[in-house]
Amino acid sequence: MDVDEILIVRALHVLGVVLWIGGVAMETTVLLPVMRRVRDHEERQRWFKAIERSFSWQARFTTLLVGVTGFYMLFALDGWGRFARIDQFWLHAMVMLWAVFTLVLFVLEPLVLHRWFERRVAIDHDGTFTLIYRLHWVLLIVSLLVIVAGIIGAHGGRFF
Numbered sequence: 001m002d003v004d005e006i007l008i009v010r011a012l013h014v015l016g017v018v019l020w021i022g023g024v025a026m027e028t029t030v031l032l033p034v035m036r037r038v039r040d041h042e043e044r045q046r047w048f049k050a051i052e053r054s055f056s057w058q059a060r061f062t063t064l065l066v067g068v069t070g071f072y073m074l075f076a077l078d079g080w081g082r083f084a085r086i087d088q089f090w091l092h093a094m095v096m097l098w099a100v101f102t103l104v105l106f107v108l109e110p111l112v113l114h115r116w117f118e119r120r121v122a123i124d125h126d127g128t129f130t131l132i133y134r135l136h137w138v139l140l141i142v143s144l145l146v147i148v149a150g151i152i153g154a155h156g157g158r159f160f
């Protein structure tokens, strides 16, 4: 692979990250707070499910794009040995974050989380939404830290 091709793959990687984590940010900082202000429980639930359903397709597609482009870069740069280096921890962080989202979006959400949500929201509506809101904040903050570390690391910055 020549340099130009790897730049295109890297651009696609970043584009995937922007759409994916940008979507998580929009959901966390705008949609969920607005939804929590909706007083009617059924309406709130309807909105939440509709937004989650359509965003989860976008998130699945962008997660796949980020994973394929990320592994392709590693393959093209022959960068597997970097996983043995502690100063490349930002690479481990990217793969771990990607694995968590992949597990949630492709396995847990369709098989477990939908049923868990229906059961828990019937028992404790407000508590369930507070928990979901907090989990989104955790995922967003971790994702932003990984992005910052990734940019610094990929451009030759040293952390220690």
Ligand code: HEM
Pocket: 010, 013, 014, 017, 021, 066, 067, 068, 069, 070, 071, 073, 074, 079, 094, 095, 097, 098, 143, 146, 147, 148, 150, 151, 153, 154, 155
């Ligand atoms: C399977 C998962 C992933 C793999 C294998 C992977 C791999 C890579 C590789 C090889 C690079 C180029 C490093 C270099 O040029 O030295 C890179 C850059 C980058 N990745 Fe990932 N990545 C993955 C997931 C993620 C995730 C989940 C995020 C953020 C949420 C992310 C954000 C970035 C950023 C911001 C850059 C730097 C781009 C730049 O400034 O040029 N990656 N990734």
